[in-house]
Amino acid sequence: MTQAGYDLAAEQAVIGAALLAPDLMADLAATLAPGDFGRPAHGVLWEAMCAMHAAGTPTDPITVTAHLAEAGALGRVGGAPYLHTLTAEVPSAANAQHYAGIVADLANRRKVADLGTQLAALAASGADAAEVVATGRALLDDADVPGGWSPLIPLGRGRHLPPFPAELLPGWLAEQAFAVAEFTQTPVDLAGSIALACLSTAAGGRAEVEVRGSWREPTNLYTVVVLPPGSRKSAVFAAMVAPILAAEKTLIERAAPAIIEAELMAKVAGKAAEKTALAAANADPSGRDTLIAEATAAAMNAEAITVPVKPVLVADDVTSETATSWLAAQGGRLAVLSPEGGIFATIAGRYSGTPNLEVFLKGHAGDMLRVGRQSRDTEHIDRPALTMGLAVQPEILRDIAGMPGFRGLGLLARILFALPENTVGRRKIGADSIPTQVSADYLTNLHALVLTLAEWTDPAVLVLTPDANNLVLDIERAVEPRLAPGGAWAHIVDWGSKYTGAVVRIAGLIHLAENLRDGWGQPVSADTLERAAMIGEYYAAHALAAFDDMGADQSTRNARQVLAWIERTASTAFTRRELFRAVHSSQFKTMADLDPVLAVLEAHGYLRQLDPPAPKRAGGRPPSPSYLVHPDVHRPVATVHALDAARRSA
Template sequence: MPTPLGSHGPLPAFPAHCLPDWVRAFVTAVAEETQTPVDAAGCVALAALSTAAGGRAIVRVRGTYTEPVNLFTVVALPPASRKSAVFRALTSPILKVEAELAERIKPQIVEAELARSVVAGVAEKAKSKAIGTKGAPDALADASDAVAAIEEIKVPVLPQLVADDVTPERAASILCDQGGRLAVLSAEGGIFQILAGRYSGAPNFDLFLKGHAGDMLRVDRRDRTEHVESAILTLGLAVQPEVIREIATGPGFRGKGLLGRFLYALPESNIGTRNVDPDPVPQEVADTYAERLMRMVTHLFDWTDPQVLQLSPEADQTRLEYARALEPRLHPKLGDLGHMSDWAGKSVGAIIRIAALLHLADNPVDGYRTPIGADTMADAIEIGRYFTRHAEAAFDHMGADPETERARLVLEWIQRKKPARFTVREAFSGLPRGTFRRVADVLPTLELLEGYGWIALEPPPPRNPKGGRPPSPAYQVHPQISGPGA
């Protein structure tokens, strides 16, 4: 049987064993209870850890090279795959601690609003006095001081760690209000349509590009301008598989670099083979996960300057070895990842971020005191290899490899015509004008199709003793296409 075009063989399952024990136990238990691939819970768990870190940590790799500690993850599952149940289980502790933080800060909000009201009353009286004295210097100075005192009283905002269905403009405002941190966690893919301009009519990627890199963000509002030195955004999404292909055709998604920032997971659906009576998540496993994740959020929430994490020499050597092995694979012509170098070129940075999250999950209180170890880096690299395999499948699904796309066009022509055999020249002539510049350009594509088993090159006929132009090479078509009933 021919192999489907672009197939990279069976994709690996998410390596949950690389997660800290308390995360691994909950991820595997949620996957069992919901009867979903472990990939879903694993990816959402990483997004939950990224949300908990919330921009309150960076990794100093070497010299001036640093990495923020946040991730963009997206897992693709078909409808009725219980994505919402997985999201609810993994993120509910974050929503709970968000509510607790809000309760903690409400008295401060009431006090600040009362103080502003009192000072506003004083300012109003001082203003009236200044008007009554026709701008006497002392009265004018008192009124000016009273107005300035209002501005000095800052009313805290209610903590918001997570948003869902939010426009880029609103997300930017929330992120500035929250001191430069926000997570968009959703069991739907609507955010991609919003980014493409569903409401505004024009694509808007600025926040999401800057929020992944930790760049400075400035927001101009009607009444004031706000900026944060380092905007840190987390994205954790679950979408239907066709959304992965759709976003590749959206204006700017690839060209602006957004597609290269996501960690993709395309697990095989287990619908139809699920256990209808699975084991529930053990209560102690759920309690431990909630307690540890909430502790991580609470401890890091009050940090203003981020914790600075360091790599141990052994961890840095492990990173370097991986980066050296990766580099040749990025070559645009010779490397197997050259067609997706916009993603693969960021994969070492993603691995460093994952290592930092694993480290903080084990050391939420004093992670900055202990360097990230080699074992943690090795676990992060194994997770990174998982995402690389899935990214290859995702980019193939998006048609990001030009050669595979051309092979798909040829295969569609063969399936439409159903010839038992054809020549290279017939293929060139049968395809839309411009697909290939010359007849010879078709050969690499046909070799690719032959490698997948769809066609087979016929032995060349004997040369005409009278000379002349040799006949065009011919290919036999697999009977699955050309045979009876095809």
């Protein structure tokens, strides 16, 4: 079936054939370029396979899977299961050239259609005829070969980020994430990341994963999704967090009788202690010692009665002090779930004037927390387990990088960032609602997980199978070179040093979600660990983009905004006037504000200005400069790691 100008079955068949018969790669690579595939994931996969073929590496499923995993790109193509799907659906590898011909023909048709669309848009933009003709000739010249274009110099790592691989979550959780994303018309990254935060709320402080020796990882996470205003963040939070709030209500109802009984007992014991103390005070000296002993015993009895606190699972915008108190009262377990990021300003000292990060640092690591208060007893928490699931605006992401201690003390290193593509402006009206059964299963299962683990005072210890432990070792071996000076993660070594632990935590949560009532009694499998690693790859790519964005200057940020418009509209040519009409905002108040941005994009190779336009005619306005877009902007590309690996092996 052909969709959006490409034939999905033909694309799957040609890639599957190349996986099954690597000796076909020479002919197929000469026929098809990565940009010929209509599905972006197929373009990424094909570029990696072409690079492997050029390096003399076979393109069988096992080798390709290992290559993509090492490059951190496996999640972007659908993971190892999708590669097996491709090979399983090949009608016949002998017909590979026929499938390739279908893909190539549709690619050429798309190029022609895109060319016509761009020329029509340029003609309607107010440009004069000479401008349109000149641009048309340039586009025709560029249709087959990138005449003289230099390689792109990336504007950081914010482009072509992989989508959240929600299909790797347990079925009932994945279905909810996809359904919520469809109904709200939001990127699945938001629902997926909050789903993990909800699992963390259920399991944090109640389970930990034993890797080897004394190395244990708790199962609580900090997730932060970055989306602009108007992205329906609240609607997603409401749908995903509802079972947690329902479970909290159930726990409160269960605890109510015990709380009432303890309060009554404390009141009675208190009155008895007061009565015996008064009797001792009024007694004559001969019998006072006995009454004082009775009063002391009564007071100690009253003091020994502990009134259970009302269960609280979720807080919203709390101060560090309040979070500490609630953690202490709740046995060291608490979640901060919010569609806003105001808590960052709060813990940075918005009210106190002094940053207080200790509870958020130790609450992630599980380190003992002891805080003395002048107005009350010392608050002591042996193993705090704090969860954070937030959605913040891009401005807040940039602000927190400069907040005192956030980077230096390690708070940012504990966060799993997600920077999904904004869907506003491309949302489907009248999207399908969340299926009733999907919502019901999600509510039932998450509710059950919370209640099953709620009574655990000492955390359940989840062990790894030998194969799963070997996978952890493989992850450590892959990560270590990236952290070295000059490595891919050298500039985020603080975040990268916690990467393997984060993958282990995610694996623990997936394991518990798939074994709702007896996960604590079964080991974490290699398959679970592998899926967690793929999710970890997603967060690694987004962490690179997040830290890059936090350190970027304003011109680069604005350039990314313009580049996003180019990618979203598939523009291959435009005038400055056309661009200004499209991106006019507080950042671009006049066309002159575009000049430094266009200069950045030209310097990085994304744009090329056409020959200066002809002088304006008498009485007319000056013609607007025209720009061509580098062909590679609209081509799926393999990750930098994949290309580097191919060059090294060559």
